[in-house]
Amino acid sequence: MGRTEWAASARPGPRCLNARVDTLRIGIIGTGNIGTSHARSLHHEVSGAQIAWLYDADTARASQLADELGANVAPDVARLIASSDAVVIASPDALHAEQALMCLDAQRPTLCEKPLAPTVAQAQSVVDAEVDLGRRLISLGFMRRFDPGYVALKDSLTTIGDPLIVHNVHRNSYAPYGLTTSGTLTNSAIHEIDINRWLLDDDYATVQVVTGRSGPRTPEGEFDPILILLTTCRGVLVEVEAFVNATYGYEVRCEVVGSEGTVEMGDGAYLTRRSERAIGHDLPELWLGRFEDAYRRQLQAWVDATHRGRTSGATAWDGLLATLTANAAVASIGHGPHAIELPIRPALYAQP
Numbered sequence: 108m109g110r111t112e113w114a115a116s117a118r119p120g121p122r123c124l125n126a127r128v129d130t131l132r133i134g135i136i137g138t139g140n141i142g143t144s145h146a147r148s149l150h151h152e153v154s155g156a157q158i159a160w161l162y163d164a165d166t167a168r169a170s171q172l173a174d175e176l177g178a179n180v181a182p183d184v185a186r187l188i189a190s191s192d193a194v195v196i197a198s199p200d201a202l203h204a205e206q207a208l209m210c211l212d213a214q215r216p217t218l219c220e221k222p223l224a225p226t227v228a229q230a231q232s233v234v235d236a237e238v239d240l241g242r243r244l245i246s247l248g249f250m251r252r253f254d255p256g257y258v259a260l261k262d263s264l265t266t267i268g269d270p271l272i273v274h275n276v277h278r279n280s281y282a283p284y285g286l287t288t289s290g291t292l293t294n295s296a297i298h299e300i301d302i303n304r305w306l307l308d309d310d311y312a313t314v315q316v317v318t319g320r321s322g323p324r325t326p327e328g329e330f331d332p333i334l335i336l337l338t339t340c341r342g343v344l345v346e347v348e349a350f351v352n353a354t355y356g357y358e359v360r361c362e363v364v365g366s367e368g369t370v371e372m373g374d375g376a377y378l379t380r381r382s383e384r385a386i387g388h389d390l391p392e393l394w395l396g397r398f399e400d401a402y403r404r405q406l407q408a409w410v411d412a413t414h415r416g417r418t419s420g421a422t423a424w425d426g427l428l429a430t431l432t433a434n435a436a437v438a439s440i441g442h443g444p445h446a447i448e449l450p451i452r453p454a455l456y457a458q459p
C-alpha cells in the first residue's frame with residue numbers, strides 16, 4: 108500500500124466495532140522508540156492487524172516510518188482515531204490520559220503505553236470515563252506480564268510456600284527522558300510496582316523511598332539510585348533498587364523469597380559465555396533488547412483480544428493503582444512510610 112497524505116478520499120470510514128473484521132486497521136500515536144518498535148512488530152510479527160495510520164508531532168518521523176511500512180500519515184490525533192479500528196498510544200507520558208480519553212470517546216480499543224498517566228487525577232479521569240462508558244477498552248502496556256521470565260516466575264510461586272519478601276533490581280544504562288527522582292518512580296520503577304502486584308496478586312498498603320549517595324550523573328537535588336520499600340496488604344515486603352544511570356547496561360532481576368524456598372528470575376534470559384579465562388554474557392543497552400519477546404506477545408494478545416471484543420493484560424484500573432502508588436512513593440521522599448489509600452474498585456474491573 109502506498110502512502111497517502113490525509114484527504115477526504117483517502118479516509119477510510121470507521122467500521123462498526125461489532126462487525127467481524129479479519130485485519131484490524133491500527134493507528135499509532137507517537138512514532139519514537141517504542142511506537143516504531145510496536146509498528147514494526149505489528150507489521151512483521153503479529154497476525155490479524157495492519158498498520159494503517161501513524162501520527163507524530165514530528166511529521167517527518169511519522170512519514171519516514173509510514174514509507175517503510177506502507178502506512179498513511181494522519182494530520183492529527185482526532186482523525187487518526189476516527190479512521191482506525193484500534194489505537195496504540197506511544198506518545199510521551201503526560202499525553203497518555205488526554206489521548207486515551209479521546210479513544211474512549213470514539214469507542215476505540217486502545218493499547219496505551221505505560222504509565223496510564225504521571226498524575227493520579229489524570230489516571231482517575233480515564234478510569235471514570237471507562238466506567239461511564241460501561242465497557243473496558245483500554246489495555247495498558249505493562250508488557251512484563253507477557254514476559255516468559257516473569258510468567259515462569261509467577262507459575263513457580265506455588266513451589267516455595269508463602270511469599271515473604273521480593274527483591275527487585277531495575278537498572279538502565281542511562282536515563283532516557285532526563286533524570287528526576289519522581290520520573291524514576293512514575294515512569295521506570297512503575298514497572299516493578301505493577302509486576303509485583305501482579306506476581307503476588309496483592310495490593311499495596313505502604314510505600315517508602317530511601318535515598319543515599321548518588322552517582323556522578325545525577326542532577327543536583329535528585330537521587331539515583333534509590334530504594335523503594337513496599338508492603339502489601341497481606342504483609343509481603345517488596346524491595347526495589349531503581350538505578351536509571353547505571354551506565355554498564357540494562358538489567359532487570361527479581362527474586363521471591365518464600366517460607367519454603369526461593370525462586371529467582373535473572374540472568375537466565377541470556378546465554379552464558381566462557382572464553383579468555385572469563386565467564387559472562389552480554390547485556391542489552393536498552394529495554395528493547397531484554398523485553399522484545401514480551402512486547403511481541405503483548406501485541407499479539409491485544410490484537411487477538413480486540414478481535415474477540417476484549418481487552419488484554421493490565422487494565423486502566425491497574426494503571427491507576429500503579430500511578431497512585433508511584434505518587435505515594437514520591438510523597439514519601441524525605442518522610443517515613445506513606446500509607447496507600449486504595450480507592451473502591453468499580454465493578455467493571457472485578458474480573459481479570
Ligand SMILES: NC(=O)c1ccc[n+]([C@@H]2O[C@H](COP(=O)([O-])OP(=O)(O)OC[C@H]3O[C@@H](n4cnc5c(N)ncnc54)[C@H](O)[C@@H]3O)[C@@H](O)[C@H]2O)c1
Nearest residue numbers: 137138139140141142163164165197198199200220221248
Ligand atoms: N513498556 C515499556 O517498556 C516502554 C518502553 C519505552 C517507552 N515506553 C513508554 O512509551 C512512551 C514513549 O516512549 P519513547 O521512548 O518511545 O519516547 P520517544 O521520545 O522516543 O517518542 C515519543 C514520540 O512522541 C512524539 N510526540 C510528542 N508529542 C506528541 C503528540 N502531541 N502527539 C503524538 N506524538 C507526540 C514525539 O515526537 C516522539 O516521536 C512513553 O510514555 C514511555 O513511558 C514504554
